Amino acid sequence: MKRIYTILSCLLLAGMLCIGLYALLDKDATYSESERRKLKTRPKLTFSAMLDGSYASDYRDYFADTFPNREKLMNANRSLNGFYYFSGGSKDGAQLVINMNGGAANHGEALPSTDDTTPSSSTQPSGTSGTATDSTEPTEPTQPTQTQDPDAAAEELGSVLVVGDRAMEVPYGDKDTIRSYADAVNDIAAKLGSSVRTFSIAVPNAAAFYAPAENQHMLQTDMIAACYDRLKELKSTAIAVDAYSKLEAHKDEYLYFRSDHHWTALGAYYAYTAFCESAGLKAEPLSKFESGEYTGFLGSLYSAIKAYPQSQALADNPDTVQFWRPFVDLDTKWYPDAEFSMEYFGGTLCKVDDTSNKYLTFLGGDHPITVIKTNVDGPVCMILKESYGNAFTPWLTSHYSKIIAIDPREFNRDGKPSLDLAAFAKEQGVNDCIVLDYPIMLNSDSYITWLERLVD
Helix, strand or coil, rough: HHHHHHHHHHHHHHHHHHHHEEEEEECCEECCCCCCCEECCCCCCCCCHHCCHHHHHHHHHHHHHCCCCCHHHHHHHHHHHHCCCCCCCCCCCCEEEEEEEEEEEHHHCCCCCCCCCCCCCCCCCCEEEEECCCCCCCCCCCCCCCCCCCCCEEEEEEEEEEEEEEEEECEEEEEEEHHHHHHHHHHHHHCCCCCCCEEEEEEEHHHHHHCCHHHCCCHHHHHHHHHHHHHHHHHCCCCCCCHHHHHHHHHCCCCCCCCCEEECCCHHHHHHHHHHHHHHHCCHHHCCCCCEEEEEECCCCHHCCCCCHHHHHHHHHCCEEEEEEECCCCEEEEEECCCCCCCEEEECCCCCCCCCCCCHHHHEECCEEEEEEEECCCCEEEEECCEEEEHHHHHHHCCCEEEEEEEEEHHCCCCCCCCCCCHHHHCCCCCEEEECHHHHHHHHHHHHHHHHHCCC
């Protein structure tokens, strides 16, 4: 028996040695077709990286991404999962529900970092850095390194539901939490004062219109009503915008991606028309904008369920990202803090390659502060938003001389810069403030805390 164990151990060690040698000698893959993302590259060995332990961590991630035959093994795993996650009924009616855990900070994307990033040294770019009327393609920006907070508080935010070829984020709803969100919006309106009009735009996501009622933890009409009823109860000066009705009236159109948790630019457009009605502005017709598109988009929800066989229905019918170019001249910059200590050439619409998250087309993803200057003779608008605001913000360019988009998740936290919103708004001459969020954020204690800290 001892001899058999010795032989088996030798065979195991020999197999491990062969795999290790093959992993060292084979050509590393650079892109995963099943995950639609770039794979990790071999980290550089430096003395500092060895001391702080980052080299070992980075090398582990690199090896996991470039393990021999990784793509084939992942496809085999997806097939095996089919035995454990069987969905009855027709293909169109197949359903899959998985829990979604993660910090609220993860509900937004940033452009991947580049090694040759350099801040711009002048206050004016050579030409417009946004998408102007003489531009035939979205801009290809230079961006700062973006990272997500590894210490973000974990929250049970909702679940992912798959019905046929559509994946949806189904938010959990809690009225007390939503009332706290409304309290934060009211505090922002009060601190900004009567010289600034504050608008609250609570927008639904795809599950509001396409998820079966039995799979919804709380109807989103009830979530939004809880928010706006609380604003009324507080006699808040914040103006509630009814984006839900506009979206519901057009729910048969392409308002939400099927493989991503975001809305499309068209969905954002209908919310923009609702805002214009509340703000006394005339919404520009779609026909006035030049449009373009990127095909073959598989987004965040596809990534969340890629290990399950139901993801194949999404892969077989990927999304298309449509965009409409602003017809005004633009100068768009990104900043890491409220002091504008560094600036980066940005884009209101950005060019993405075939391997990118194509939702980064809008504002280039999430940045602490994005400033868009236009040639419009109009007021100044400030928008507090998470990633749903990225597709919404470009529609504002026809009405404002300057738009300042702020991500509340990037301020007044450990390791983040500080921001006194009231003082900042006064300094920038802000006339209108928009607070735009989707249901996950209305129910996120972490996000509500970050909103409150802006005016504490």
